[in-house]
Amino acid sequence: MQPILSVRGVSKTYASGHRALKTVDLEIAKGEIFALLGPNGAGKTTLISIICGIVTPSSGTITVDGHDAIAEPRAARMKIGLVPQELSVDMFETVLATTRYSRRLFGRAGHDAYIDEVLRDLSLWDKRNSKIMELSGGMKRRVLIAKALAHEPDILFLDEPTAGVDVSLRRDMWKLVKRLREKGTTIILTTHYIEEAEEMADRVGVINKGELLLVEDKAALMKKLGKREMDIALVEPMATIPAELDEWHLTLTDEGERLRYTFDAQAERTGIPSLLRKLGELGIAFKDLDTSKSSLEDIFVDLVERRDEEQAA
Amino acid sequence: MKGFNHHGVWAIYRFEMARALRTIWQSLVTPVVTTALYFVVFGGAIGSRMQALDGVSYGSFIVPGLILMGTLQLSISNASLGIYFPKFTGTIYELLSAPVSAMEIVVGFVGAAATKSVVLGLITLITAMIFVDVPIAHPLVMLAMLVLTSIAFCLAGFIIGIWAKGFEQLSFIPSLIITPLTFLGGAFYTINMLPEPWRTVSLFNPIVYLISGFRWSFFGKGDVSIEVSLIALAVFLAVCLGVVGWIFRTGWRLKN
Incomplete structure (x- = not known):
């Protein structure tokens, strides 16, 4: 089956000389939930930012559902929704206005019924006319998800979706991810919480120091290293x-x-x-x-240590 | 990018206009009060003791300069804040990841900022008409110059907003460059009144040409010929467009 997203030979060295990503190759199948697991500073956000067009790669190609992200950015980007790690929202806008804005920004005609549905799904309906600055951190996170879903993307990126989020919202998030998967949305999330990858993902990629150490089915990974x-x-x-x-x-x-x-x-x-x-x-x-x-955590620690030892040897 | 994301451009335009509408009273009342003050001071108090310039009463004479001064300041400050604020709050991620081309982003942001500037210019004009008699010899040229000047300075503001790394840099250029150049650019006098060498020095001030051309559209007379003014405006517009194009091609201060 043709992958919905394919990353080939992508690397990134920042102007400061910092090498955030060594050569990364990755293929994501349609409809799967993929977790990119790694410690802070491993290159997770850099990789996502490159795929979403926010950071320019130093080398490599990205194909989104058959569209080259650099040659045909419009077609590629319309298929992607991004929920960033930082709570970057327009404080003075209302929830409804900012969500409608996102849909149009991504090139789609207004569709109020769909936007209403997204807001209801995310328990934002009661707050639709509130200004975003009046919302709690957890609610702001939901607004970011609503914005990312507003244009009905085929691929949803969740960058650290549950960082700094309380337990109930985390549960809601997991439910939401499962619901989206049932609708056929492909989901790529980054996390440094192993339980999150274990709970949600079909496949797990382990990344450390800008290098994708391995990509495996979660079950196989558990078996292999468990x-x-x-x-x-x-x-x-x-x-x-x-x-x-x-x-x-x-x-x-x-x-x-x-x-x-x-x-x-x-x-x-x-x-x-x-x-x-x-x-x-x-x-x-x-x-x-x-x-x-042994949990994914043990596996991960084991893997990273082994890699470091190999490099030291 | 192929095609044109009109939904996206319209969304940006409306978002930027909404920003102004939230403070609609401030946006409307401020220019009216400022203009009224200028007319009380320069038109009434001082102007009554001054002789007519180029055959135009002093109160009427300052109208074009006054309109342009407000327009230039608003264009720079508003357009720079429009693009700087998303950079500051981090919401720029959405613009950068959206299927909108650089040109579309500029059309949305600069279009909205220029709209506000033109509206401000017209409000100032209408306020002025309450105080003094303002003949408009070439209304179409006047409107075209107002629109083009607004676009050019909104582009310049957009560039400043991308360049700025802090709020103090945002206010630096308008207050330390644009305002002095406007004052020295003949907003309140004709540069022919200046002694040498200041008259010649003034000719290096690009705003002289804009004010002169704008005044020509009202009174049929300017410090320099209208053709020279239009060429100066076109050059400024082209330079700003070129810089904006370069910024988006290279991702300067926008993308890593």
Whole structure:
């Protein structure tokens, strides 16, 4: 299937000499939710800004639904809606006026019924005649989303949509993203909250220091790099681990109250049955077992560290 | 960009006009009061003791200069703020990511700013007519010069708004360059009254040509010939258009 967005060989070096993006290649399929995950300063916003036409790339091409973003900017840009990270809004305008403005600015004739629907969807209807400066930060964020959706874009960029946002708005945001996906909108979001990528995305791209480290299905990424941990709560605390258990590389936690076994969930043999048998043979009694998945956070930290080590080597 | 995003241009134009309509009373009352003050002071108090210039009473004589002075100041300050403010608040992201060409952005912003300037000029003219007799020898030329001057100085204001990195820079050019040049440009006198070398020095002031041409459209007489005035206006317009074109081609102070 032809991707709705394709980024080829895009790099950016700012006039200051700062190399914000090394060569990035990325393809986004129609209708997917893609999370660009990385720490602050990784190049997420630079990449989005380049795709949206706010920053000029130093090299590379961008194709939006078959339209080259530089040769045919009008066709490409009409398909894109951007929700920026900063709460940049016209303080003196009303919610309704600014949303209608955005629709027209993006080349579409006024369509009040659609704008009303967007405002209702975002719980902004009651505030439609309020000036934006009277709204809370969370409501301003909703206004930015309404503006970005006003021209019915096929691709929506959400730059750090939940940064500095309370829990209820974050939940609403996740719901909104799912609703948009049902309508067929492609969504690309940046985040440094791993739980957000985990919650919303179909695919995850990990970016650090201007480099796209990997792009994977979220599930595959979790599988590929996911480690599991099993905590064994002991009846009798233990001072040292018996040598017979060396092959499992266990660690003692909670001052000897617990044994921790780390294993690869995808391996043919996890080593759990043999470990439990061995514990029985040695007469080590335990009262509870607890296994946990590593979060995307662990995966990410692992990945970034590994990359840094490779570079250092 | 191919085609013309008329929805976008119209949206920008209306947005900019709405900005003025929010402060409509200020926008209307200020020029009326200012003009009235000038007529009380220069027309009534001082003007009554002055002889007619070029056969025109002093009160009438200052009308074109007064109109142009207000128009130039408003054009520069309003157009520069119009584009500077989105840069300052960050809302410029939307303009830069929208499917509007540089030319369309300029048409929207400068069109709205020039509209306001022309309206201000006409309000000043009407106010002046209450106080003094204002004959208009060439009404069409007068209107054309008012419109073109407004466009040219709104373009200049637009450039200043893009160039400015702070509010103090925004007020710097209007107050330290435009106002002195207007005062010295013959708004209240004809440069023929000046002794040498100031008369010759004045000829290097571009605003002399604008005021002279504008005055010609009222009284059929100016400091320089109307052709020279029109050429000066055309050159200024062309320079501003060229600079704006260059800014958008290079993204200077707009894009990284």
